[in-house]
Amino acid sequence: MFVIQIPVLEKILRTLLVYVTIVILFRLVGKRDLATFNTFDFVVIFLLSNVVQNAIIGNDDSLSGGVIGAAVLVVINSAFNRWLAASPRASRVLQGKPTTIIEDGHFIKSALRRLALRPAEIDHAIRVQNGDDVSEIGNGRMEPSGQLVLSLKPAEQSATKGDVAHLNARLDSIDAALAALAH
DSSP states (O other): OOOOSHHHHHHHHHHOOOOOOOOHHHHHHHHHHHHHHHHHHHHHHHHHHHHHHHHHTOOOHHHHHHHHHHHHHHHHHHHHHHHHOOOHHHHHHOOOOEEEEETTTOHHHHHHHHHTHHHHHHHHHHTTTOOOOGEEEEEEOOOOOEEEEEEOOEEEOOHHHHHHHHHHHHHHHHHHHHHHHHO
16 A cells, blocks of 8 residues: 555656656647636546556656655646746747637637637627627637736727716816806
8 A cells, every 4th residue: 555666766757757748648639628618628627637557657647756756747737837837938849829819899710719619618708708790899818827817998998087087176176167167
């Protein structure tokens, strides 16, 4: 149960290689898989974990071997995330750049095809972010993290307290001008 059946260094190297391989695969597949998981994506994730399990642990089914593999994964992931946060170049190369998918209220069909996104998925995201329709969106982009960032057209944006205060000041000046004319 506690006897490690393969050398610790081999287990660390196996875990590192599998981690890097999966990172590369997800980078090649693109942002879409990170943005919206559908049923098929969940099936792939579940099966992927089972497929790579033996590549990480090999013949070692000991508790200690599993703990070492898990610890190495967590440490690698933490180091990787810190590196990406510290290096804009590494982040750009490994995570990519944002992709504009909506401009001036219209989908950019070539970008949607490249990301394997359907307009219906984006319509749902627009409604979740309190929009009614793609025509209200000035700009929409898919971030490397898979997050959809939308900017409403100026005419579709809600009034701010500053806008209301400005309108009230204008109304007050109009009222004052009308009162002066009445005298």
